[in-house]
Amino acid sequence: MSDPDFTTLHQRMIAEIAAKTIFSTMHLGKAALNPRVMEALSKVPRHAFVPIELRPYAYVDTPLPIGYGKTISQPFIVAVMTDLLDVRPTDTVLEIGTGLGYQSAILSELAKQVYSIELIEELARQARQRLARQGHANVEVRIGNGCQGWPEHAPFDRVIVTAAPELIPPALIYQLKPGGRMVIPAGLPESQQLLLVQKDEEGTVSTREIFQVLFSLLEEGEPD
Structure with missing residues (x-):
């Protein structure tokens, strides 16, 4: 597909995200996502972060397989999670589950620095290459056990996890x-x-349920 084709599909994806947000007002408490988030979604080409054979489907609002039993998340879910994170330009963000780097690239547009951990070495290698090609120099990718966080760079202003544990890993709460x-x-x-x-500010933790989701399981791997 040509770049003009991708441009049209990209614009349709953004419009679909905006429409789905309106229908999710009850869960989100608002009818529109932060303009900074929408701008980041508009700037980052999703087709650069999917396997080449799936590029024609890059802007369909659905998860896509990226190998090793993993997926790139549905664009609407990426948008909602990024909006909930409320990233500021001065923030340092920890991401657990780099995949091929799409969510990392969105965060890169919004934050000062992104530290991303991926358990699967080949996915981490590809993510580094894809992020570098797109000019996201403020993302550092590490191969490791995401449940342990990244103590060397903690604490973090924001933490985002793109695979599901049964319980929130204590290390991630501690490093927030x-x-x-x-x-x-x-x-x-x-x-x-x-x-x-x-x-x-006193260190008390609260949680709010947004809506039901279905993510691949967060694997612990070997201890770092």
């Missing part, structure tokens, strides 16, 4: 700054909820 936010799917496979986790 007071005043910080985490967006994470969690729960048993048949009853996962997208959660917004907030830590107030």
Whole structure:
């Protein structure tokens, strides 16, 4: 497909996300996502972060397989999770589950620095290449156990997790700054909820359920 074809499909994807947001007002508490989030989604070419054979489907609002039993998330879910995270230009963000780097690229447009952890070495290698080709120099990708976070760069203003544990890993809560936010799917496979986790300035943690989701399971791998 040519770049003009992708441009039209990309614009349709953004319009579909806006429409689905209106229908999700009851869950989200608003009818439109942050303009900064929508701008980032408009700037990052999703087709650059999917396997080449799936590029014709890059702008369909659906998850797509990326190998190793993993997927790139549905664009609407990426949009909602990014909006809930409320990333500021000065923030340092921890991402668990790099995949091929699409969510990392969106975060790169919004944050000062992104640290992303991927368990599968080949996906991490490809993500680094794809992010570099798109000029996202403020993303650092590491191969490792996401459940342990990234202590060397903690604490983080924001944490986002793109695979679902049954329970929120304690290390991720610990590495979240007071005043910080985490967006994470969690729960048993048949009853996962997208959660917004907030830590107030005194360190008290609260959670809010957004809506039911279905993510691949967060694998712990070997301890780092």
